[in-house]
Amino acid sequence: MAKSPLIVFEHVTKWYSGNVIGLNQCSATIGKGITGLLGPNGAGKSTFLKLATGQIYPNIGQVSIFGVNPFANTGIFTKVGYCPEQDAFWSWMTGKEFLVNLSLVHGFSKKEAKDEAKRVLEIVGLDDARADRRIVTYSKGMRQRVKVAQAMIGDPELLILDEPFAGADPITRAYLGKVFEKLKKKGVSILISSHVLHEVEAFASQIKLIYRGRLLAEGPVKRIRQLIYDHPHRIFIKTKSPRKLAQHLIIEPSVSSVEISNGGKNSSLWVLSKNPYEFYRTLPKILIDTGIPVEEFQSVDDNLQAVFDYLISR
Amino acid sequence: MEKQITSTMETHSDLLSNQVILRVSIRRSILSRRGLAIILVQLLFAIYPIIGVYMAQTKDKNIYANGAMEAFHGWIRVLFEIIIFPFSIAIVSSLLISDEIEDRTITYWLIRPIPRYEIFVSKLLSLFFGVALMSIIVVPFNFLMFAWGAQILGEQIYWELLAHHLAISIVANLFFASIMMFFATRFPHSILISIIYLILWEYLIYSIISESAGGGLRWFFARNYIEQYQEFIANEFFQQSFVLDVSSYSNLLILGGLTLLFSFLAVKSGAKREYP
Missing domain, CATH: 3.40.50.300 (P-loop containing nucleotide triphosphate hydrolases)
Structure with a gap:
């Protein structure tokens, strides 16, 4: 104060x-x-x-x-x-x-x-x-x-x-x-x-x-x-190998859940992370090690509205 | 016990600040396109009856003269004095406050270190200036038309009555303006409120009081010589001289006092209200 x-x-x-x-x-x-x-x-x-x-x-x-x-x-x-x-x-x-x-x-x-x-x-x-x-x-x-x-x-x-x-x-x-x-x-x-x-x-x-x-x-x-950074983030990842990527992500401590959305060419993942900061640090390493190509990546909760919603629900 | 917070910061008060607010208010409400349009409409209404009178003289004077003259006076008295002019005042005085509140330009005055009441005193003065300006432009013009019409019809012109009417019109409309401003500081949509008020006062209340419709404002000054006035109209129209008596001056004083009262209430109400 x-x-x-x-x-x-x-x-x-x-x-x-x-x-x-x-x-x-x-x-x-x-x-x-x-x-x-x-x-x-x-x-x-x-x-x-x-x-x-x-x-x-x-x-x-x-x-x-x-x-x-x-x-x-x-x-x-x-x-x-x-x-x-x-x-x-x-x-x-x-x-x-x-x-x-x-x-x-x-x-x-x-x-x-x-x-x-x-x-x-x-x-x-x-x-x-x-x-x-x-x-x-x-x-x-x-x-x-x-x-x-x-x-x-x-x-x-x-x-x-x-x-x-x-x-x-x-x-x-x-x-x-x-x-x-x-x-x-x-x-x-x-x-x-x-x-x-x-x-x-x-x-x-x-x-x-x-x-x-x-x-x-x-x-x-x-x-x-x-x-x-701290509140849980939902992260959207568009990739041609969603299952393979999901296998690697689900074992990460920063990831709470992974949801695969199969739509042929539009296959994608929704990742829920309780520690987004840690997740954003780890993800590039996983992608490089596995060689899985990612077409699109978006954090839909990286904004104030998401923080407000999170704080209200606490 | 609740902590009391008191003011320790001083506002300034000077003529220059008031002049600016007054100037901006006049420029915005009266010398704007809308204000000038209102004056123009009044002038048109003031001119209009003369056309009828002029037409009448071209016909058989014995048939048309009295009817035209009555219609002519009726037009001026009822339509212009009671409806057009007060409505114009109502619109200008309501907009003077409510426009600035609605578009929030009033905020620029409210966030300066001058007492709030000074803002509203300046606005009231600008309103009075507007009413006086309208009266000076429109009312004498209307009476000139009136006199001209009488001349065409071969009637006698009673200048004392016209002068009395002019004085009464200005004071009555200042009174009316102060009430309208009071409404504008109290209620949103003050034009609507003003019109309702006008209808109530001019037509209902006065109807109850005097058993005839119209002219509520004029009741204040007319009540002491209403009999004379009615007799004056009922008998041969304008065939007797009209003398201003002291009682009408006392009524002017009553109107003046009420104008001051509502002006005070308008300023107080404007200064104490919220501006969300």
Whole structure:
């Protein structure tokens, strides 16, 4: 647990009208550094972030950010910048006008607001002619950059970013990743949500896994990676000699079961491994020693959804 | 005992922030294509009765004049003042809030270190600006048409009544706008709610109160001189002068007070609600 928590959730439950549960008895602490909030769509990530930024209030439990109750407490935004998930803008504004207007509302004078807009545009790499174009003409990646830029107005200590990579092109993803790295070095803390681990694992020091409104696991990236490796994997292997390969695999301690699917030319194996890490290490050796050709190899459970399903069923 | 969390972080409050929100709200809701279209529709409705009057004068005046004049006044009073104008106000004032909530652009205001109530005060002011703008453009235009029609038909024009109507229209519609904004901060689909409210108030409640349909808002200012007004209409149409009495000013004050009350409720409700 971090020494000085920035955000604290204590047994927080949030439901929406129609008995839709957003968060369910969620207790979490977000410390300094970069924290990734991971979960599939509808897991409760946005609810978590909206509670943290005081846009909604918990039905049960308590939320605090920098030690204060955030609900309707706009004072927190002297220290917190928030990038919303939704892709909404005032259609007639250019990128620069958008940021200048928000800087003015943030409390900057007219001249300061222009400077501030320029500063944040530079950070996100939009300090060129594109900033003078209307936002509606921007690509998804550029819009994501503008949204991140508006969150950085006022140089906040904590950035809360709701799916900043969603829909962005690989160049924007890489660029924003570097921006977050630089901010981390400057001492800015970031809470970033995503549904893809590899988007955040490069720069996040802590990961929190959230699913169906529950916090399932948390810890350093390494531990989350380990969870992916550790839970039983189903592995699909397409080969012309499924029986021969099955004989060699079934005696391996890392293999729990092997199922042969005979379909003539489409013969294949389904392997269930309780120790995938060990299995992935052993398999190449077996294939080389036996000379069995493999046409296709796929681990269908090597993703977050599989980890969530596994953790839920434990 | 439950731990109490108190705020230690200060928000700033300045005119510049409010100006930005006000400017963006006006640009979005009133000076947008939709806002201008609403004003245009009102102008068209304001022009329309004059066509009938013009047609009437080309016919046998003895046959058509009174009927045309009554229809003309009826059109302005019932269709324009009671239906078209309030509905326009309802749409603009509801959209001013609900549009931003629905497309989530309101989030960009809510995540700035300014008190939430200031956001809604700015929005309310932009709404009042819109109502005043509509009143200034549409209502005098409508009355000019009214006066022109009267001139064509050889009727006397009662400017005091027109001036009184203009003042009443602005205040009554500000009142109406504040109620609509209050609804918009409380309920989703506020346009639907507004229309239901409008129908209830304008046609049902007023019908019960005054035993005649239409004009609920006008009841506030008309109740003290309703007899005069009815007599005025029932006898020879516009054949007697109309004098503004003090009681109508007191009704204006009542309306003003109610406008302030609903404005306060709208701001409070907007500032305290959730934005999921």
